[in-house]
Amino acid sequence: MPKPRALRHKQPPAAVAAKARKRPTVPLLRFLGATQTVTGSRFLIDTPGARVLVDCGLFQGLKALRERNWATFPVDPASIDAVVLTHAHLDHSGYVPALTRNGFSGRLYATEGTVALSRIVLPDSGHIQEEDAAYANRKGFSKHVPALPLYTEEDALRAVQRFAPVPYDTRQEVATGMHVTFRPAGHILGSASVAIELDVGSKRTLIFSGDLGRPHHPILRPPAPLAAADVVLVESTYGDRQHEDVESLRRFEQAIVRTAERRGVVLIPSFAVDRTEVILFHLRDLTRAGRIPALPVYVDSPMALATLAIYRRALTEGSPEVRHELQDAGDPFDPGQLIEARRVEESIAINDQPGPAIIISASGMATGGRILHHLMRRLPEPRNTVLLVGFQAEGTRGRSLLEGARALKMLGRYIAVRAEVVDVPAFSVHADQRELISWLKTAPHPPEMTLIVHGETAASEALHEAIERQLGWTAAVPNYMEQVRLD
Numbered sequence: 362m363p364k365p366r367a368l369r370h371k372q373p374p375a376a377v378a379a380k381a382r383k384r385p386t387v388p389l390l391r392f393l394g395a396t397q398t399v400t401g402s403r404f405l406i407d408t409p410g411a412r413v414l415v416d417c418g419l420f421q422g423l424k425a426l427r428e429r430n431w432a433t434f435p436v437d438p439a440s441i442d443a444v445v446l447t448h449a450h451l452d453h454s455g456y457v458p459a460l461t462r463n464g465f466s467g468r469l470y471a472t473e474g475t476v477a478l479s480r481i482v483l484p485d486s487g488h489i490q491e492e493d494a495a496y497a498n499r500k501g502f503s504k505h506v507p508a509l510p511l512y513t514e515e516d517a518l519r520a521v522q523r524f525a526p527v528p529y530d531t532r533q534e535v536a537t538g539m540h541v542t543f544r545p546a547g548h549i550l551g552s553a554s555v556a557i558e559l560d561v562g563s564k565r566t567l568i569f570s571g572d573l574g575r576p577h578h579p580i581l582r583p584p585a586p587l588a589a590a591d592v593v594l595v596e597s598t599y600g601d602r603q604h605e606d607v608e609s610l611r612r613f614e615q616a617i618v619r620t621a622e623r624r625g626v627v628l629i630p631s632f633a634v635d636r637t638e639v640i641l642f643h644l645r646d647l648t649r650a651g652r653i654p655a656l657p658v659y660v661d662s663p664m665a666l667a668t669l670a671i672y673r674r675a676l677t678e679g680s681p682e683v684r685h686e687l688q689d690a691g692d693p694f695d696p697g698q699l700i701e702a703r704r705v706e707e708s709i710a711i712n713d714q715p716g717p718a719i720i721i722s723a724s725g726m727a728t729g730g731r732i733l734h735h736l737m738r739r740l741p742e743p744r745n746t747v748l749l750v751g752f753q754a755e756g757t758r759g760r761s762l763l764e765g766a767r768a769l770k771m772l773g774r775y776i777a778v779r780a781e782v783v784d785v786p787a788f789s790v791h792a793d794q795r796e797l798i799s800w801l802k803t804a805p806h807p808p809e810m811t812l813i814v815h816g817e818t819a820a821s822e823a824l825h826e827a828i829e830r831q832l833g834w835t836a837a838v839p840n841y842m843e844q845v846r847l848d
């Protein structure tokens with residue numbers, strides 16, 4: 362099987378290319394993603410003197426969204442002066458290798474934690490895309506012949522060389538007339554809310570919440586308060602919900618006990634970064650308290666394991682992002698029988714593992730990765746359980762499971778769903794509506810405009826209403842490709 366050739370996006374016609382390079386006469390904020398969806402975070406600050414992209418994420422889920430990953434980027438990547446990343450999750454960072462391959466040659470600014478995690482996540486994303494394309498070509502089920510990766514591991518390795526780490530709470534110039542400050546967002550290691558100060562004629566401050574964590578993340582410290590700003594962009598993944606932590610943890614515990622009693626396997630599709638750590642933390646807690654039986658726990662994801670090493674390092678080095686009380690408490694991520702599967706053979710060997718056992722594998726919404734092979738093997742058996750511990754976007758297999766699908770299409774075939782499916786949304790590392798409002802309230806004064814992004818329509822609209830009703834602030838939910846003036 363020859364390695365699929367890297368795809369270079371079709372060059373746009375000259376007139377379109379000229380328009381893509383044209384600079385505006387007033388500073389603009391353009392919404393190139395994360396509108397009516399939780400994926401594809403991309404916000405462009407376009408001023409007469411500079412162009413800075415805040416987040417550069419992949420679109421995931423619905424086909425109409427994923428197709429945007431393959432479309433010509435709305436502005437010429439070579440015309441972008443800098444990219445600022447809020448955190449390392451792929452829906453915020455996963456388009457960087459494509460942007461770089463297609464001409465972006467500026468710096469990528471992010472916190473040290475984000476740089477460390479991106480060095481794992483982005484090449485892994487390229488590698489998975491190459492593997493998926495090769496698998497589709499081998500099995501002949503792709504509509505595209507040959508199936509191509511959006512970018513390769515090599516593209517990603519080149520892209521990560523452009524990183525420039527910036528410490529938290531430090532003002533850094535990223536382009537002419539633009540300074541950035543990262544503040545802890547408590548969502549994953551390295552995650553930040555980003556303040557951008559514009560000095561182009563008038564002075565304006567924008568704050569991007571990034572993905573906002575919860576006040577009680579078991580490992581990370583809570584998000585820093587919101588600083589003064591003229592314009593605030595706030596995420597709304599759970600803008601229409603209140604998490605029920607106690608109830609959720611009880612559901613998690615009972616599902617494991619039930620499955621163990623019927624000697625089944627608990628399968629947990631998990632985002633490799635952070636969610637795996639949170640799950641392991643709770644498994645250890647519950648096992649120690651005798652609330653669940655001691656079971657073998659497989660972590661089957663090289664990326665999740667590489668990430669785990671970075672979290673462990675942050676703990677031993679006493680990172681200021683990590684909760685103090687954990688720093689001398691031993692390894693909080695080992696529930697007792699932790700088995701780390703890195704190599705493909707180790708992953709395949711898990712297929713022969715009888716229950717009871719727990720398997721944690723990526724990706725979190727079952728859109729790809731090793732979890733697919735485990736789902737194919739375990740879904741047809743009623744004694745097994747799939748625990749959904751994160752947000753499941755529209756159009757993903759995770760969402761189909763959540764909505765009660767009786768069969769799921771994977772790797773070209775339909776697989777019967779007879780396993781139990783349990784939703785545990787409070788394991789989310791996203792703030793719920795009450796927590797988002799509390800965070801906004803920490804602002805020293807109301808911003809002129811609050812823009813609600815990173816949510817499906819119902820969630821964004823619910824947060825919109827809550828902001829207007831509870832805070833009395835002016836707010837709006839922008840549309841895809843909308844632009845607003847910043848002067």
Ligand SMILES: [Zn+2]
Pocket residue numbers: 448450548572
């Ligand atoms: Zn995230």
